[in-house]
Amino acid sequence: MDRLVKADVKEVEIVFQRGKKCTTTFRLTNLMHTMPVAVSLTTQNPAFFSFNKPFSIIPPLSSSSYTLLLFQLSNQPPLTTPPDVITVKTTMLPLGKAHHDDLRRLFSKPGPHIFKDATLPISFVGPHVVEHLISSYTQVAEIDLFLNKAISGCTGNLLTGLLKSAVVSGKANLVRTLIDHGGDVNDKDSKGRSLISLAVEAGNFDVVNVLISSGCEIDNSVDHLLHYAAAINRVDLMEILFRAYKSVDINAVDFCGKTPIHIAASYGYTEVIRFCLSVGRNPEVLDINRCTPLHLAAQEGHLDAVECLLEASSYAKYALNKQGKTAFALAVENGHSNLYDLLHLGDALNRAARIDNVNGIKSCLAEGANVNGKDQNGWTPLHWAAFKGRIESVKVLLNHGAQVNLLDDNGYTPLGCAVEAGHVQVALLLIAHGTKANMKSLKIKGVVALNSDCFKDHPSLVQPLCHENEQA
Structure with missing residues (x-):
C-alpha cells in the first residue's frame, strides 16, 4: 500500500492578515477498511506554525479535520524559498487506542512502520501578502514564486486597489499579473488621473509600457503626462508617450498655464528643453504669470537652460512677465550673476x-x-x-x-x-x-x-x- 491516508487538498492556503493569528483547515481521510491509523503532522518552521492536533487517530474509512495556526503576530507573512510544507506521517494502530505521549514516541522512532503519506505546501494568500510583495521584494523570480498564489485570495476590487501600489513600485511583471487576474487598468486615482500618470510620475518606463500595451486610457484634461516626464528629466518617457497617444499635446498647459518646456526650464533640464523645441514647442510661450521658459530658468539660475533657450529665441530675453520684469531682472533679484x-x-x-x-x-x-x-x-x-x-x-x-x-x-x-x-x-x-x-x-x-x-x-x-x- 502506498499510503494510509489521503488529504483533501494538494496545498494548504492561509489567508494572511497583518497583526492577527491566522488559521486554515484541511481534512485527512483514513483509506484503511479495518484498521485505525495514527497521524503525525509537522512543519519545517515550528516557530511559526502549530496544529490543533499534532498527533491523532483516525478510525477506518473515516475523516478528521485539522487546523494549522500561524500563531506569531506579524506585519509580514513568513515567506520562505522554498515554501514551508506540512509533512503527514502515518502508521497503523491495531489496538485503535494510544495516549498522546505514546504517539509521540511511536513517531520518533523511524522504521518501516512509519509511512510518509503526504507533503502539503503552505501558501499565503490575500491582499496583505500582495502588498508585502509590492513593498519588500525586488527579485522577479521571488515575486513570481509567491504572487500567483497570493492573488487567489483577492477579489477584483482588491486587485485594482493593489494595482495602484504596484504601478508606483515599478514592478512591471507584478503590474501585468494583477491586470491579467482582473485588476482594472483604467481605474482612476482621487484626482481622476489614470494609472499611467502614476507610472510616469514615478519614472517607471517598463510599467508605462505594460499599461500602454494593456490599453490604459488617458484624459488630457487631468493627465498631464508630458509635464510629469519633464519634471523628472525623462525624454525617453516623453518619446514613448508621443508614439502611444496621438492626443498628447506638447503645447498643453497645466493648471498654472505651464507647458512641459516651462517645467523643464524651471528645473534646468536642457535635454527635455531641446526635445520640446524639436517637436514644435514655442520657446516664447507664456504661463499664467506671463513668464516665458527663460524667465523660469533665469529665476533658478540654470545657465545651460538659459543658453539653450536663448539659442531658440533672441526675443525672449526682452519679454516682460506680469510684474513687468525681464529674465535678467529675475536673475539679479535671485543673485545669479553667472547669467548677467x-x-x-x-x-x-x-x-x-x-x-x-x-x-x-x-x-x-x-x-x-x-x-x-x-x-x-x-x-x-x-x-x-x-x-x-x-x-x-x-x-x-x-x-x-x-x-x-x-x-x-x-x-x-x-x-x-x-x-x-x-x-x-x-x-x-x-x-x-x-x-x-x-x-x-x-x-x-x-x-x-x-x-x-x-x-x-x-x-x-x-x-x-x-x-x-x-x-x-
Missing part, C-alpha cells in the same frame, strides 16, 4: 563697443560682462568694435583680455571685420596684438579689401596680409 552677461550685459557691452562708448564698456566689464561673449551671430564685442572702426573701444577690449583670434559663426576674426570695413588703424592694432592673417576672413573678404584705396598707403600692412593670405 547672457541676459543683458552682453547686449549692453556689444552696443557700447558699436558706438565707441568706452565708459560703457568699462562699466559692463566691471559688472561682470564677458569680454569674449558672443551674440547670436558669434560676434564678440571686439568683432563689433573692429567692424565699426572704434579704435578706442578696441584698445579697451584688448586691455581687458579680448581674444583677437576668435571666429564668428562664419569663420571670421575681428581682423577680417576691420579689413572688410577698411579700418586700417584697427587692423594694424590687431596685428600688433598677435592676430593671425591666414583666416577664412582674409581669403574671402580680405583679398578685395586689401586692394582698396585705404590700404594702398599702408604697404607695411598689405605685404604681411597678402603674404599670409597666399600661404593660407
Whole structure:
C-alpha cells in the first residue's frame, strides 16, 4: 500500500492578515477498511506554525479535520524559498487506542512502520501578502514564486486597489499579473488621473509600457503626462508617450498655464528643453504669470537652460512677465550673476563697443560682462568694435583680455571685420596684438579689401596680409 491516508487538498492556503493569528483547515481521510491509523503532522518552521492536533487517530474509512495556526503576530507573512510544507506521517494502530505521549514516541522512532503519506505546501494568500510583495521584494523570480498564489485570495476590487501600489513600485511583471487576474487598468486615482500618470510620475518606463500595451486610457484634461516626464528629466518617457497617444499635446498647459518646456526650464533640464523645441514647442510661450521658459530658468539660475533657450529665441530675453520684469531682472533679484552677461550685459557691452562708448564698456566689464561673449551671430564685442572702426573701444577690449583670434559663426576674426570695413588703424592694432592673417576672413573678404584705396598707403600692412593670405 502506498499510503494510509489521503488529504483533501494538494496545498494548504492561509489567508494572511497583518497583526492577527491566522488559521486554515484541511481534512485527512483514513483509506484503511479495518484498521485505525495514527497521524503525525509537522512543519519545517515550528516557530511559526502549530496544529490543533499534532498527533491523532483516525478510525477506518473515516475523516478528521485539522487546523494549522500561524500563531506569531506579524506585519509580514513568513515567506520562505522554498515554501514551508506540512509533512503527514502515518502508521497503523491495531489496538485503535494510544495516549498522546505514546504517539509521540511511536513517531520518533523511524522504521518501516512509519509511512510518509503526504507533503502539503503552505501558501499565503490575500491582499496583505500582495502588498508585502509590492513593498519588500525586488527579485522577479521571488515575486513570481509567491504572487500567483497570493492573488487567489483577492477579489477584483482588491486587485485594482493593489494595482495602484504596484504601478508606483515599478514592478512591471507584478503590474501585468494583477491586470491579467482582473485588476482594472483604467481605474482612476482621487484626482481622476489614470494609472499611467502614476507610472510616469514615478519614472517607471517598463510599467508605462505594460499599461500602454494593456490599453490604459488617458484624459488630457487631468493627465498631464508630458509635464510629469519633464519634471523628472525623462525624454525617453516623453518619446514613448508621443508614439502611444496621438492626443498628447506638447503645447498643453497645466493648471498654472505651464507647458512641459516651462517645467523643464524651471528645473534646468536642457535635454527635455531641446526635445520640446524639436517637436514644435514655442520657446516664447507664456504661463499664467506671463513668464516665458527663460524667465523660469533665469529665476533658478540654470545657465545651460538659459543658453539653450536663448539659442531658440533672441526675443525672449526682452519679454516682460506680469510684474513687468525681464529674465535678467529675475536673475539679479535671485543673485545669479553667472547669467548677467547672457541676459543683458552682453547686449549692453556689444552696443557700447558699436558706438565707441568706452565708459560703457568699462562699466559692463566691471559688472561682470564677458569680454569674449558672443551674440547670436558669434560676434564678440571686439568683432563689433573692429567692424565699426572704434579704435578706442578696441584698445579697451584688448586691455581687458579680448581674444583677437576668435571666429564668428562664419569663420571670421575681428581682423577680417576691420579689413572688410577698411579700418586700417584697427587692423594694424590687431596685428600688433598677435592676430593671425591666414583666416577664412582674409581669403574671402580680405583679398578685395586689401586692394582698396585705404590700404594702398599702408604697404607695411598689405605685404604681411597678402603674404599670409597666399600661404593660407
